[in-house]
Amino acid sequence: xxxxxxxxxxxxxxxxxxxxxxxxxxxxxxxxxxxxxxxxxxxxxxxxxxxxxxxxxxxxxxxxxxxxxxxxxxxxxxxxxxxxxxxxxxxxxxxxxxxxxxxxxxxxxxxxxxxxxxxxxxxxxxxxxxxxxxxxxxxxxxxxxxxxxxxxxxxxxxxxxxxxxxxxxxxxxxxxxxxxxxxxxxxxxxxxxxxxxxxxxxxxxxxxxxxxxxxxxxxxxxxxxxxxxxxxxxxxxxxxxxxxxxxxxxxxxxxxxxxxxxxxxxxxxxxxxxxxxxxxxxxxxxxxxxxxxxxxxxxxxxxxxxxxxxxxxxxxxxxxxxxxxxxxxxxxxxxxxxxxxxxxxxxxxxxxxxxxxxxxxxxxxxxxxxxxxxxxxxxxxxxxxxxxxxxxxxxxxxxxxxxxxxxxxxxxxxxxxxxxxxxxxxxxxxxxxxxxxxxxxxxxxxxxxxxxxxxxxxxxxxxxxxxxxxxxxxxxxxxxxxxxxxxxxxxxxxxxxxxxxxxxxxxxxxxxxxxxxxxxxxxxxxxxxxxxxxxxxxxxxxxxxxxxxxxxxxxxxxxxxxxxxxxxxxxxxxxxxxxxxxxxxxxxxxxxxxxxx
Amino acid sequence: xxxxxxxxxxxxxxxxxxxxxxxxxxxxxxxxxxxxxxxxxxxxxxxxxxxxxxxxxxxxxxxxxxxxxxxxxxxxxxxxxxxxxxxxxxxxxxxxxxxxxxxxxxxxxxxxxxxxxxxxxxxxxxxxxxxx
Numbered sequence: 001x002x003x004x005x006x007x008x009x010x011x012x013x014x015x016x017x018x019x020x021x022x023x024x025x026x027x028x029x030x031x032x033x034x035x036x037x038x039x040x041x042x043x044x045x046x047x048x049x050x051x052x053x054x055x056x057x058x059x060x061x062x063x064x065x066x067x068x069x070x071x072x073x074x075x076x077x078x079x080x081x082x083x084x085x086x087x088x089x090x091x092x093x094x095x096x097x098x099x100x101x102x103x104x105x106x107x108x109x110x111x112x113x114x115x116x117x118x119x120x121x122x123x124x125x126x127x128x129x130x131x132x133x134x135x136x137x138x139x140x141x142x143x144x145x146x147x148x149x150x151x152x153x154x155x156x157x158x159x160x161x162x163x164x165x166x167x168x169x170x171x172x173x174x175x176x177x178x179x180x181x182x183x184x185x186x187x188x189x190x191x192x193x194x195x196x197x198x199x200x201x202x203x204x205x206x207x208x209x210x211x212x213x214x215x216x217x218x219x220x221x222x223x224x225x226x227x228x229x230x231x232x233x234x235x236x237x238x239x240x241x242x243x244x245x246x247x248x249x250x251x252x253x254x255x256x257x258x259x260x261x262x263x264x265x266x267x268x269x270x271x272x273x274x275x276x277x278x279x280x281x282x283x284x285x286x287x288x289x290x291x292x293x294x295x296x297x298x299x300x301x302x303x304x305x306x307x308x309x310x311x312x313x314x315x316x317x318x319x320x321x322x323x324x325x326x327x328x329x330x331x332x333x334x335x336x337x338x339x340x341x342x343x344x345x346x347x348x349x350x351x352x353x354x355x356x357x358x359x360x361x362x363x364x365x366x367x368x369x370x371x372x373x374x375x376x377x378x379x380x381x382x383x384x385x386x387x388x389x390x391x392x393x394x395x396x397x398x399x400x401x402x403x404x405x406x407x408x409x410x411x412x413x414x415x416x417x418x419x420x421x422x423x424x425x426x427x428x429x430x431x432x433x434x435x436x437x438x439x440x441x442x443x444x445x446x447x448x449x450x451x452x453x454x455x456x457x458x459x460x461x462x463x464x465x466x467x468x469x470x471x472x473x474x475x476x477x478x479x480x481x482x483x484x485x486x487x488x489x490x491x492x493x494x495x496x497x498x499x500x501x502x503x504x505x506x507x508x509x510x511x512x513x514x515x516x517x518x519x520x521x522x523x524x525x526x527x528x529x530x531x532x533x534x535x536x537x538x539x540x541x542x543x544x545x546x547x548x549x550x551x552x553x554x555x556x557x558x559x560x561x562x563x564x565x566x567x568x569x570x571x572x573x574x575x576x577x578x579x580x581x582x583x584x585x586x587x588x589x590x591x592x593x594x595x596x597x
Numbered sequence: 598x599x600x601x602x603x604x605x606x607x608x609x610x611x612x613x614x615x616x617x618x619x620x621x622x623x624x625x626x627x628x629x630x631x632x633x634x635x636x637x638x639x640x641x642x643x644x645x646x647x648x649x650x651x652x653x654x655x656x657x658x659x660x661x662x663x664x665x666x667x668x669x670x671x672x673x674x675x676x677x678x679x680x681x682x683x684x685x686x687x688x689x690x691x692x693x694x695x696x697x698x699x700x701x702x703x704x705x706x707x708x709x710x711x712x713x714x715x716x717x718x719x720x721x722x723x724x725x726x727x728x729x
Contacts, residue, residue, distance in 0.1 A: 062666070064627055085671075140607060266603040
């Protein structure tokens with residue numbers, strides 16, 4: 001066995017791969033080879049580190065050095081300076097946003113300080129394509145414990161005691177779901193992993209499958225043991241090629257090592273996993289629609305009951321859990337239910353992975369204990385709002401969720417508090433909005449998404465959402481009237497009450513929650529026909545302040561339609577008849593002379 | 598690869614492969630562990646620092662002592678190469694000069710195991726950014 005003195009971990013998540021992390025890895029290999037160090041230093045491509053804002057990430061151990069925004073060209077310098085001479089490269093280290101000091105290791109960074117990594121424990125630490133690294137991190141030990149020392153009832157009790165709830169968004173107690181499926185009597189049962197991550201901006205399931213696929217496979221086998229199923233299916237969208245590739249490798253390795261297949265660990269327990277592909281329809285994240293899609297039927301939901309626990313895939317009892325839910329299971333078995341239950345709030349235990357996006361400094365994937373406040377997430381971990389602008393709201397729960405405003409900044413985040421605040425946990429997308437975002441336009445954006453994704457089976461969702469969208473379109477075009485706001489609310493409530501599945505029942509949430517929290521913005525749109533954030537093109541026009549304009553001609557040169565005229569060194573003028581309101585002049589002006597009115 | 602046929606097999610494999618990623622686990626929690634920096638600049642390497650480092654890693658591993666061994670640049674004691682800096686958690690770092698295999702073993706046996714300093718310490722007459 002080769003003993004390595006040093007490990008170089010290169011992020012191999014899809015975000016960093018897009019920034020040439022593959023190339024970084026080969027450059028490391030080449031340079032190390034040149035110095036004859038290939039046998040002493042191991043270069044590994046890992047899963048996502050989470051700090052996507054600063055990617056590609058390179059971590060060097062045991063020196064515990066965390067390099068950010070590394071390019072393939074930096075590799076030569078890292079090897080020559082750090083590896084050979086032991087001098088860390090200051091310029092690639094993280095700089096604290098507040099103190100402006102460099103921080104060498106991840107523990108010292110605000111981004112990581114408040115995080116507790118359970119579901120993401122192995123992401124950015126092990127090589128996801130090597131089962132032995134997973135085994136070295138207690139991998140498959142939980143499965144071994146369950147099969148040899150515990151009855152299925154014991155395990156289910158443990159999961160129930162841990163307080164784990166479904167991480168896909170609904171928050172249904174996982175242990176209870178397992179118990180219900182166990183109680184259904186059938187010759188055949190199924191374990192299904194829901195990897196149809198559909199919320200715009202959420203990518204935790206993809207990252208777990210890319211960074212630690214074995215944790216999901218192990219948990220599925222444990223679930224199979226508990227409910228009495230010999231077959232597992234992963235339903236994953238075909239848009240996730242890297243996750244699929246790594247999952248395939250993981251399944252093959254687990255079979256090769258005898259951790260999937262017949263007579264696992266000599267206990268007589270059989271379990272195997274197959275992959276089913278989805279075409280990326282949002283509604284297929286709903287469990288009944290997902291099951292229909294797997295059966296080869298149209299991805300449309302059906303009324304519950306019967307629940308999948310009674311009649312699921314091919315009419316057999318089926319247990320459907322989300323990727324993140326599964327990845328928590330092995331840790332709960334290894335560390336105990338009490339340990340897990342000690343993290344979080346009274347009714348929401350453990351941690352939750354959130355995908356931070358939008359107008360925030362540190363975009364990325366974070367895992368935080370339940371009960372953390374929005375303020376801690378946005379200002380401590382996220383590093384505050386981009387360009388020093390003002391926080392306006394954060395959208396959680398995707399197209400089914402709602403917006404949380406400033407008044408919720410100090411609310412502890414858990415399933416119940418978010419629902420009480422008019423939003424929901426969802427799968428964990430968090431889109432941060434600043435004062436330049438128009439809330440009416442945001443509501444319209446999410447509704448557009450639901451319109452695209454509605455399967456069309458039930459009328460309220462198919463036609464109701466269309467009408468809802470038309471009203472919003474009317475308002476943002478400046479043709480809205482006061483009565484429209486009441487229509488919006490009434491129609492939203494009808495759609496919520498009468499839709500068949502979760503998609504329709506939650507689709508008006510972004511409208512309702514923005515109506516509740518930002519009524520004044522709606523009011524401004526319909527009464528004075530003004531967009532307070534200056535986003536709705538039909539309601540604004542750009543003009544140049546002759547006092548501030550220096551006549552630098554920058555706007556004139558950048559205007560795509562030639563709407564700006566004026567002499568050098570004298571004030572310019574925008575011809576409203578020609579202007580297409582693209583906003584280029586506003587962005588380009590260095591003297592704040594272009595105004596939105 | 599032979600199939601893992603029992604819990605015993607799984608545990609055996611786990612203990613084998615754990616060593617491979619132990620360095621990463623330790624590196625993630627450096628403050629609780631003994632840290633040894635070996636000066637691996639040109640002069641150090643020419644005086645056999647590479648052998649010292651390999652021997653250190655081998656011997657610590659052999660004796661089952663958890664420690665982080667990293668390389669570093671020139672410490673400036675060119676007359677005393679190979680030099681190493683030893684930090685026991687909670688204590689001031691100590692620099693040793695002329696560390697050959699015999700000296701390495703002595704440092705492990707006395708300083709690391711019994712916390713008794715041995716001959717060959719170079720007094721540190723400077724401060725670094727880390728400790729200033």
